[in-house]
Amino acid sequence: MSSALLDLVVRDVTVAAPDIRSLAFEAADGGLLPAYVAGSHIVVHRGGRTNSYSLTGSGSNPSDYTISVLRQPDGAGGSLALHALTVGDTVRVSAPRSAFAPVTTARRHLLIAAGIGITPMISHLKAGGEWQRPTTLLYRYRPGAAAHLDEARALAGAALVESTSRERFAVVLAEHLSSQPLGTHLYVCGPAGFSASVLQAAADAGWPASRLHSEAFAAADLGPGEPFRVHLARSDVNVDVPAGVSLLEALEGADHGVPNMCRSGICGECIVPVLRGRPEHRDLYLSDDEKADNASMMCCVSRGHDNELELDL
Amino acid sequence: MTPAPFTDTAPPRATAFGDGIVERARHLPFPFSSDSYRYSANVEPAPGRVDTDAGHWGENIIDIDGDYRSDLAERAEILARDPSRCQALSHMRTAVWDVIETLLPIMATDYPEVMAFQRDGLHCSWRNDLLGLQLDFVIGDDSSLGMDPLVFIGGQVQDDIALLDARDGALWLDAGLVTFAADWCLGFDVGMRFTEIHGPVPRVHEERIVSRAEQFLLRLQPGDKFRRTNWTMTVDRRLDTSTDSYPEWGADRRLVLLDPTLPDRLHLRVEVQHLIRLPRTGAVLFLVRSYLVSLTELATVPAWRQRLGQVLAELPPDMAEYKGIDRYRAAASAWLLGT
Structure with a gap:
């Protein structure tokens, strides 16, 4: 859901404190960006890494997304890549995700x-x-x-x-x-x-x-998952599923589309029979027992481990 | 071709296509894909065009058709008579404004000939030629609308509006403007949890449909938009079959059986329900748009005549009773199937 990524341009870089830089991103055409709930974060894709950062605006009618990044030399490298950004560079970010919202009923x-x-x-x-x-x-x-x-x-x-x-x-x-x-x-x-x-x-x-x-970053996000390969037993073909692509999308791309509706793991339409292997179940449709059976999976959200999955397709 | 959607339609008429299909059926979201119906979590991303045996539907989130002005006039009359159809718990004020901020730009984009929305910071300008309305207002300033914000937005769309707040890992129906409810009423449900509201629905709890639906809605991210269809039947072209007005329509469900014009009076009622996670508050906006088509009108589409006849014949008794159609569904099915 809302997996669409936005390509934005660095409009402003300021030193917010020693080791902390504030980066303002805006649309290439300077237009409005999607509004967001207070406390939301974006996932920044940079240098092959993804890192989550809180947005510091109110979320109302935003023309920019501004984050502040602490330089962490001992981290995985995401903060260093962001500290290297200068005005005019492009970045790819997720739509804002809400996981730290104000509670409406709070006194x-x-x-x-x-x-x-x-x-x-x-x-x-x-x-x-x-x-x-x-x-x-x-x-x-x-x-x-x-x-x-x-x-x-x-x-x-x-x-x-x-x-x-x-x-x-x-x-x-x-x-x-x-x-x-x-x-x-x-x-x-x-x-x-x-x-x-x-x-x-x-x-x-x-x-x-x-x-x-x-604050719990990405609590509501299933994440892109790991790449894996499935074998379709009836047609004897292999289909590769890269990270960030669902099994359903990969099957459609290989001309083996299956009936589907919600594409979010709830409706049950895209169920596929599993002959061999252990799916990584990420749906809300199958019961715990059905998930433990590993005889079927919802291909819109669930994935496979390594290359062990064989489907009755 | 696009039928002229902005003229108030007279009673249904056959179109110039020569196929005998009435106008009301052309854009009906016919909800049945097989000859039997069961509850399911039948959600799909919105919007998206669906081609049917009679035409198509689903291109826009907010569907404006020939009944626009008459539906809104009816809503205003109902509200004047019974203000309890519009309720918002105090903490939902921000979410109500979120609805306004979200829907007006969508409508202006989808109906540019008759609607326009401009915004500069919190200052907005809204034009709706269908209602002869030109309004400047400020987001968050109720007085700038000259009326309750929920009444205002309910006066721009034919859909009923319900707003669900997400907190404590659950959804709560904490605001709404519902004048066209089918067999429920907002005044009873407001403040309830999602699972409580669906308590009386048969079968869905054993099948975990309600809890799965709630988890699905809680997982939606701001800006996500989905939809589903639901259906029941209604005697006469009556949008307001809420439990508030039951004395006005309850008896018709029995009396219609004695009426030789039963196929003209019995209507299939289809609801298109949109589920939108609002971007500013994270509240879930639940829009319910109700379409009514009589059996006579529906029968102008032969495939639908057969299918609805089969669905009504096959529907299990507990579901027919819950939908309130148990008294007349056999008669409706017999007429449709010509048996």
């Missing part, structure tokens, strides 16, 4: 960020301002290394509480966890250890899990 929004985790909170602050959502932001950062600090101050005003040390933040967090009105939702983004400790502190303070939200 109050308590945003908690550390370091580069500030980025989705900037989006929440902007959208919250447009819709008058009561919001508090706790921001922990190292002095001199904070991205979006001026923006956060301007957007949140007195609702921003800054901490520049762990000790100070621990005090601020404890104060705020114990003083929120009933119906407050908490959103946390930052290094894994930071998020885990905030969620633990909230749970210890009696917050129900349904009120706690942490």
Whole structure:
């Protein structure tokens, strides 16, 4: 779903903090881009890698997608590739994906960020301002290394509480966890250890899990999957299925199309019989027992491991 | 050719094609692909043209036809009489504006001769020549519309509107404007979970259809658009067969059996339901567009006459009872099949 990729142009590069660059992408024709839910991210394809980054706009009527990237020399290389971008370069990105949305029924929004985790909170602050959502932001950062600090101050005003040390933040967090009105939702983004400790502190303070939200990139995305090959037993042909292409699309490309409807793993139309091998089931149609049987699969979303799949087609 | 969609149609008339097929059938989304019908998660990406035995349908998300003005006038009358047909829990205000931001540009793109939408930041301009409307408004400013935002957008489309909020891993029907419900009513369902709303539907729970559908909808990403069809039958050309107005139409389901004009009065009711994940809020917009065609009209398409006759004859009793057609479906089937 919404697997379409957008080819965008780098319009602006700014140094947001030491080691952090903000990149603004826009359509080649300068036109509007799809709107998005506050807290959404895009998946950037660059140098054979894909990385997810939070968008920092409100999501309303956007003419650009802006992300902030922390340089991580020890990472897999995605951040270095993005730091090498200059104005005029092209990038391929996914449509925005929502996995960290504000809860509409929240009485109050308590945003908690550390370091580069500030980025989705900037989006929440902007959208919250447009819709008058009561919001508090706790921001922990190292002095001199904070991205979006001026923006956060301007957007949140007195609702921003800054901490520049762990000790100070621990005090601020404890104060705020114990003083929120009933119906407050908490959103946390930052290094894994930071998020885990905030969620633990909230749970210890009696917050129900349904009120706690942490940024989880691509939670709603099935992902492109690994390449694999299927053997069609009746016609004795092999069909290769590259990453990012569904088995259904590959079968159609090989003139072996099957009846289908939703192309999303729910309707059951594109079921194909499996003679041999173990499908990677990713559908919502088959029951757990049927999936364990491995006698059939939904070819629109499910995939194969390696080259072991044989289909009765 | 494209039939003139913007003129109010008189009662159905045969067209100049000489095949005897009535105009209302030309763009009917005939929902049956075989001689038996069962519930399924029959969703597909939208929009997309479907060719039928009588014509085609499905090119646009918002379908505007010859009944546009009369349907909207009927909706306004119903709303004036019963304001409970339009409800929005307070947290759905943003989602209602999301509907406006999403649908108006789609309509302007699909019907450029009669509609135009312009936007500069939050300032918008909307022209709808079919209604003689020219309006400047500001996104998020209810007063700039001069009316409730949900009533406004419900006055631009023939579809009923339901809005589902996604939270706690579930969907909740928290807003809607529903004047043309078939055997349900918004006032009863508003605030309910998706699974609760579908509680009374037979068979679908054993077959996990409702839970699968909910998971599917929760997985949709903002901007995704899907559709499905559903169907029932209605006595007379009556769009409002909600449970609110049951005293007005309930008895007809029995009395029609005694009426020699039964094939003119019994209508196949087809719903095209669009499911759109809204881009700003992530709420799920559920649009229900209802089409009514009488058995007499439907019989101008011989293949449909046979198929609906077979479907009605074969439909299991529990499904016929739930659809409220159990009293007359045998008579309808017999007339269609000529038995």
